[in-house]
Amino acid sequence: MTKSSILGYPRIGANREWKKALEAYWAGKLEEEAFTAELKRIRLEHLSKLQASGLDWIPVNDFSLYDHILDTATMFGIVPERFAYNGGPVSLQTYYGIARGTTDATAGEMTKWFNTNYHYIVPELTNVTVQLTENKPLAAYEEAKQELGINGKPVIVGPLTLVKLAKGYHKSDLSQWINKLVPVYVEVLQQLQAAGVEWVQIDEPVLVTKLNEDELASLQYIYETFAKQVPNINILLQTYFESVEQYEQVIALPVQGIGLDFAQGSEGNLASLQRFGFPSDKVLGAGIIDGRNIWGASLTEKVALLDKIVTFTSNEKLVVQSSCSLLHVPVTVQAETNLDEELKNALAFADEKVNEIVTLTKIVNNANRAAFATTLQENELRYQSFQTSANRRKEEVRAAITKIVSEPIVRNTPFVKRYEQQQAHLQLPLFPTTTIGSFPQTAEVRKARLQWRKQEWSNEQYEQFIHAEIDKWIALQEEIGLDVLVHGEFERTDMVEFFGEKLAGFAFTKNGWVQSYGSRCVKPPVIYADVAFEEAMTVAETKYAQSLTSKPVKGMLTGPITIMNWSFVRDDLPREQIAYQLAYALRQEVEALEQAGIAIIQVDEPAVREGLPLKEEEQATYLDWSVKAFRLTTGSVQPSTQIHTHMCYCEFHDMIDVIDKMDADVISIETSRSHGELIHSFEVDTYSKGIGLGVYDIHSPRVPQTEEMSQMIDRALRVLDPKIFWINPDCGLKTRGQAETIAALKNMVEATEVARARY
Ligand code: GLN
Ligand code: ZN
Numbered sequence: 001m002t003k004s005s006i007l008g009y010p011r012i013g014a015n016r017e018w019k020k021a022l023e024a025y026w027a028g029k030l031e032e033e034a035f036t037a038e039l040k041r042i043r044l045e046h047l048s049k050l051q052a053s054g055l056d057w058i059p060v061n062d063f064s065l066y067d068h069i070l071d072t073a074t075m076f077g078i079v080p081e082r083f084a085y086n087g088g089p090v091s092l093q094t095y096y097g098i099a100r101g102t103t104d105a106t107a108g109e110m111t112k113w114f115n116t117n118y119h120y121i122v123p124e125l126t127n128v129t130v131q132l133t134e135n136k137p138l139a140a141y142e143e144a145k146q147e148l149g150i151n152g153k154p155v156i157v158g159p160l161t162l163v164k165l166a167k168g169y170h171k172s173d174l175s176q177w178i179n180k181l182v183p184v185y186v187e188v189l190q191q192l193q194a195a196g197v198e199w200v201q202i203d204e205p206v207l208v209t210k211l212n213e214d215e216l217a218s219l220q221y222i223y224e225t226f227a228k229q230v231p232n233i234n235i236l237l238q239t240y241f242e243s244v245e246q247y248e249q250v251i252a253l254p255v256q257g258i259g260l261d262f263a264q265g266s267e268g269n270l271a272s273l274q275r276f277g278f279p280s281d282k283v284l285g286a287g288i289i290d291g292r293n294i295w296g297a298s299l300t301e302k303v304a305l306l307d308k309i310v311t312f313t314s315n316e317k318l319v320v321q322s323s324c325s326l327l328h329v330p331v332t333v334q335a336e337t338n339l340d341e342e343l344k345n346a347l348a349f350a351d352e353k354v355n356e357i358v359t360l361t362k363i364v365n366n367a368n369r370a371a372f373a374t375t376l377q378e379n380e381l382r383y384q385s386f387q388t389s390a391n392r393r394k395e396e397v398r399a400a401i402t403k404i405v406s407e408p409i410v411r412n413t414p415f416v417k418r419y420e421q422q423q424a425h426l427q428l429p430l431f432p433t434t435t436i437g438s439f440p441q442t443a444e445v446r447k448a449r450l451q452w453r454k455q456e457w458s459n460e461q462y463e464q465f466i467h468a469e470i471d472k473w474i475a476l477q478e479e480i481g482l483d484v485l486v487h488g489e490f491e492r493t494d495m496v497e498f499f500g501e502k503l504a505g506f507a508f509t510k511n512g513w514v515q516s517y518g519s520r521c522v523k524p525p526v527i528y529a530d531v532a533f534e535e536a537m538t539v540a541e542t543k544y545a546q547s548l549t550s551k552p553v554k555g556m557l558t559g560p561i562t563i564m565n566w567s568f569v570r571d572d573l574p575r576e577q578i579a580y581q582l583a584y585a586l587r588q589e590v591e592a593l594e595q596a597g598i599a600i601i602q603v604d605e606p607a608v609r610e611g612l613p614l615k616e617e618e619q620a621t622y623l624d625w626s627v628k629a630f631r632l633t634t635g636s637v638q639p640s641t642q643i644h645t646h647m648c649y650c651e652f653h654d655m656i657d658v659i660d661k662m663d664a665d666v667i668s669i670e671t672s673r674s675h676g677e678l679i680h681s682f683e684v685d686t687y688s689k690g691i692g693l694g695v696y697d698i699h700s701p702r703v704p705q706t707e708e709m710s711q712m713i714d715r716a717l718r719v720l721d722p723k724i725f726w727i728n729p730d731c732g733l734k735t736r737g738q739a740e741t742i743a744a745l746k747n748m749v750e751a752t753e754v755a756r757a758r759y
Pocket of ligand 1: 437438495646732734
C-alpha cells in the first residue's frame with residue numbers, strides 16, 4: 001500500500017497562537033511553565049488534526065521554539081562562545097539569547113533558508129564541544145505516542161546540511177566537523193530505534209546543490225555509519241526545493257528511502273528517474289504536492305504524475321507527500337471569508353494540502369479508480385474554472401507587454417550625459433545627501449491608519465493626518481539640511497502591500513500568515529490574475545510634498561522583482577511574465593510621477609538577490625529578465641529625470657554587472673554589515689554610476705557620531721570618484737524613533753560638510 005506523508009507542518013497555529021505565546025513569554029507576561037504548557041497544547045492540537053486527517057506518516061520534531069536549525073545546533077551543544085555555555089541541556093534563556101541577542105551578547109546571524117522567505121539562525125562552530133545535550137526528536141516522538149497514540153516520524157536536519165549551513169570554521173575542515181557530529185547523531189538514532197521508531201526523516205536539502213568531492217565523501221561516510229550503527233531504523237533521506245544534483249550517488253546511499261521534490265524539482269527529478277531508474281529496495285517519497293505555493297492541485301494531473309512515478313518503483317514502495325515542509329504556507333483557507341468564491345476555491349494552504357495528499361493516496365491505493373470519478377470530476381471542474389477564468393486575463397496588458405519586450409529597452413542617452421543634465425537641472429551640491437524613503441512610523445501613524453481602515457476616520461481626516469506628517473517632515477528635512485527630500489511613506493503599511501492594494505490582479509488574505517523568522521510572520525499578497533495599473537498610486541503624496549519645498553522631492557516605488565518575490569504568485573504563468581506585468585504597471589506610475597514634475601524617482605529592489613534560483617545554470621536567465629523588468633519600469637523617462645534604486649544589503653561584487661545593466665543613475669546600498677568588503681570590491685571592480693553608500697546602520701537605536709560617519713566617507717572616497725558619491729543612511733527609517741532619527745541625520749549632514757570642505 002502507498003502511504004501518505006508530509007515533511008512538516010506550520011508551527012504558528014491557525015490564529016498565530018504560537019507567535020503570541022513566544023512574545024508573551026519574552027515580555028515576561030507568561031511564566032516558563034505556562035509557556036511550555038501552551039506550546040505543548042498547540043503542538044498536540046496540530047498532531048490531533050493530522051491524525052484525524054488520516055495521514056499515515058505524521059511528522060514530529062518539526063515543531064520548534066523558534067527555528068529548527070537552532071534546535072538542532074543547541075541539541076548538539078553548538079552554542080556560540082559568547083554565551084558562556086558549559087554543557088548540559090541548553091536553557092530557554094540561552095536558546096532565546098542566541099536567537100534574539102542579550103544585553104551582553106549579540107544574537108546569532110540570521111539568514112535565508114535556501115530560496116524561501118524563512119530565515120534560520122546560523123550555527124557557529126568556533127570552539128564548541130559537540131555533545132548530545134538532549135534528544136529532542138525522541139521527546140517529540142514519545143509525547144505524540146503517549147498523548148495521542150501516534151507512531152510519529154521524527155524529522156531531523158541531517159549532518160551535512162547542518163555543517164554546510166554553519167559558519168565559523170574553515171571549509172577544508174568540513175569532514176572534521178562531520179566526524180564530530182556523526183557519533184551524536186548515532187546516539188540520537190539509536191535511542192529512537194530503541195523507542196520503536198519505524199521511520200525517521202533526515203533532511204538534507206543541500207543535496208539539491210552541487211557538492212564537491214570532500215562533501216560527497218562525507219555524505220557517504222555519514223549514511224554508511226548510520227546503516228552500520230543503527231541498522232533497525234528506516235531512514236528516509238529527504239531532499240527538497242529542487243531536483244537532486246548528484247542523483248546517482250544519492251540513490252546508492254545505504255538508506256531505506258529517498259524523498260524527492262516533484263514540484264520545484266519535477267523536471268530534473270523525472271529526468272533522473274528516467275535516466276538512472278530508482279533502486280527497487282528503497283522507498284520513494286514522491287513530493288508531488290507543492291509546499292511552496294498556495295494553489296490547490298488538479299488531482300487528475302497529480303494522479304497521472306503518480307502513475308508515471310510508480311513505473312520506476314512499486315505501489316508498496318511509494319509515499320505520497322508534500323514537496324517540502326508545509327512551514328512555507330499558511331494554515332488553513334477556512335478562515336478566508338472575504339475572498340471571492342472562485343479564488344477561495346482555488347486555494348490550498350497546509351490543511352487543504354494534507355487533504356489532497358490523503359485523497360491522492362486513497363485513489364492510488366484503490367483498485368477501483370472509478371469509485372473516485374466524482375471526486376476527480378468535481379476537483380477538475382473547480383480547477384479548470386479558475387485556470388480559464390476570464391477575470392484573470394487582460395489581453396490588452398499582454399499585448400502591450402509582448403510589444404515592448406520584443407524591442408531593446410534602453411534609455412537613449414548614455415549615463416554620463418544624462419547625469420550631467422540631471423545634476424545641472426537639480427542644482428545638487430557635491431556629495432548630495434538623501435534618505436532611503438521612510439520616516440518613523442510612530443504608534444500615532446499606525447493608529448491613524450487603523451482608524452481609517454476601520455472607517456472610524458473619513459478619507460479626508462486620514463488625508464489631513466498624512467499631510468500633516470508630510471508637512472512636519474519636509475520642514476524637518478529642510479532644517480536638517482538634506483539635499484534630496486522624501487515624503488516619508490506615512491501612508492504605507494508595507495512596501496509591497498501598499499502597491500498590491502492599488503494594482504489590479506492582487507488579493508489579500510485575512511489570515512494567510514507564514515513564519516518569516518522567529519515569531520515574525522508575514523502575510524504575502526496573492527497575485528492571482530494579470531497585474532495592471534489602475535490609477536496613480538503615489539503621485540498625490542509626492543506632489544504634495546514637492547509643493548512644500550524648493551528642494552527636489554524623490555518619488556518612491558517598490559520594484560517589480562521585489563513585489564513578486566514577496567508575494568504568493570500564480571503558477572500558471574512563468575515568473576518572468578509576472579515580473580513584466582508588474583514592471584509595465586509600475587512604468588505607468590513612473591511616467592505619472594514624471595508628468596507631475598517629480599525629477600527624481602527611486603525604485604527599490606531589495607529582493608532581487610533572494611529570488612536567485614538554486615541551480616547555478618538558471619541564475620543568469622533570472623538575472624537577465626530581472627534587469628529587463630527594472631528597465632521596463634524605469635526606461636521611458638526623460639534623460640533629465642534621475643532614476644535611483646535601493647537594494648538594501650547586497651553582495652556588491654557578485655552583482656556589479658547586474659546593477660550596471662539595471663542602468664539606474666544612482667544606487668544606494670547598505671554597508672554597515674560589511675563595510676570593509678564593500679570598499680574592497682570597489683578597488684577591484686569599477687562602478688561609474690551614482691552610488692550612495694549607507695554611512696550608518698539604521699537597525700540600531702544608537703545615534704552615530706559625526707566622526708564615525710566621516711571615517712566611512714573618507715574610506716569610500718579613497719576608492720570612489722567624488723563626482724558620483726551620495727551620502728545616505730543604510731535603509732529606510734520607519735522603525736526608528738523621531739528624536740534619534742533627527743539627531744543621526746544632523747550628524748550625517750555635518751559629516752558631509754566636513755567632506756565637502758576637503759574636496
Ligand atoms: N523605501 C523603503 C523605505 O525606506 C525601502 C525599504 C527597504 O529597503 N526594505 O522604507
Ligand atoms: Zn533597505
